[in-house]
Amino acid sequence: MHIRKLTRHLVAALTLAVIAPLAAAQGSGRYVMVSHGADSDSWWNTIKNSVTQVSADFGVQVDYRNPPNGDLADMARLLEQAAARNYSGVAFDIADYDVLAKPAALVRAKGIPIVTLNSGTIAESRKLGAFLHIGQPEYEAGKAAGERAKAAGVKSFVCVNHYATNVASFQRCKGFADALGVDYRSSMIDSGVDPTVVASKVSAYLRSHPTTQAILALGPNAAEPTVQVLQRNGQAGKIYFATFDLSPGIISAIKAGTINFAIDQQPYLQGYMSIAALVIAHEKHTTDPAVVVAALKANPKFQQRLAEYGLKPVYTADGVSSGPGFVTKDNIALVEKYAGQYR
Structure with a gap:
């Protein structure tokens, strides 16, 4: 009898030991990034790495969704699914404004904050209802x-x-x-x-x-x-x-x-900053881009990543630009270490 009780207590203790760290790691909300990148497109690996890192830095769950073959109709369906799942924030790239306008409207109708990244223009981003665009013109x-x-x-x-x-x-x-x-x-x-x-x-x-x-x-x-x-x-x-x-x-x-x-175009910034901006917007209950960007710039984890990978975002009145920068023989040593992973 005592052995059974002891066993139950041990099981309960072990269960708490597993759950507690997970609970501690949970930040505020759950987020999703939807990209057009096909599975075969290695360029998106850098953004995937940034999503993993920002998830850990901010203690939140982030889902990454993409059409395996890069089909834009499939991307639109993934965005529709994101609206249905009531995420705390949705990030996506504007691979084709016309294709994504309707599913983006579904996200916006749910009152879910949107950040766009990578492809597209600031004007398109605003029309889609995003409060911030992070990419390269x-x-x-x-x-x-x-x-x-x-x-x-x-x-x-x-x-x-x-x-x-x-x-x-x-x-x-x-x-x-x-x-x-x-x-x-x-x-x-x-x-x-x-x-x-x-x-x-x-x-x-x-x-x-x-x-x-x-x-x-x-x-x-x-x-x-x-x-x-x-x-x-x-x-x-x-x-x-x-x-x-x-x-x-x-x-x-x-x-x-x-x-x-x-x-x-520093894709790591595009992934990291888009999710970080959504987390800050959710926690501060605002989609004022000036407030969100100011909070992001003051975040020590973000500053640590900038220093670690030699990244340099450009802050403008319209938001954040991640490029262009030019890599030549003269500065190749600065980025070689992280190429394809964090640069």
Whole structure:
């Protein structure tokens, strides 16, 4: 009898020992991030890592949802599900405003605070009902990259667009083209994300346009297969090459001189700050962006992450910009350690 009682007490104690730390780790509310990133798109790993970290730093539960194949209709359905589950806050990227407007309205109708990130514009973000947008102004980033290329004497280019259903992709290509004074439509290929297909299309374009002076890739899915094409063709270092975003492969190509620079939009900031802003908004019962951003800037955990990973957000009257920054041979050592994980 005493043994049974002792056993019950031990079981109860062990149960409390398991539950107590979980309860202690629970912050205020439950949150979700919905992205358009396909499972095969490694670029989103950095944002996933940031979501894991912000969840631990703020002691809250955060769900990450994405369509496995990157289908935008599936993303819209995930956003509808987020509205139905009554989260304390919803973060999502504006992969396509028209596709996401209706499910975003369902979230807004529930009174759930919204933060947008990554793709899309501040104007689109506001129309969707978000109180904050955290991302990189894509057209401006593309134009800044194009101005660098123009200063190097580039007059023609090809934009390797691996995600042609995303409006941000066209903004990047158009900005680069406008800086050079050329038509972006005739300077762009829809490559898709399959590395074999990307390589095949890039090879075909360069064969039929042998005077192409520059390549703009829109991320690792486009850049890494293109690097392999240039290496096979003996063109590595001979064609001006810029890319958006970072990965270990892109870092190696910058060090080797195959890629001139990468445009870093600091995706870790996009993920971390979007969820942190939602938590602060929930806890302070306000969606005033000035109040939320001020509280975020004063948060010691956030400041610790900035210092740890060498991140530099830009605070503006409209919110927060995470880029563009330019990674070249000159500053590659600062970001190499964390490329593809926290940068």
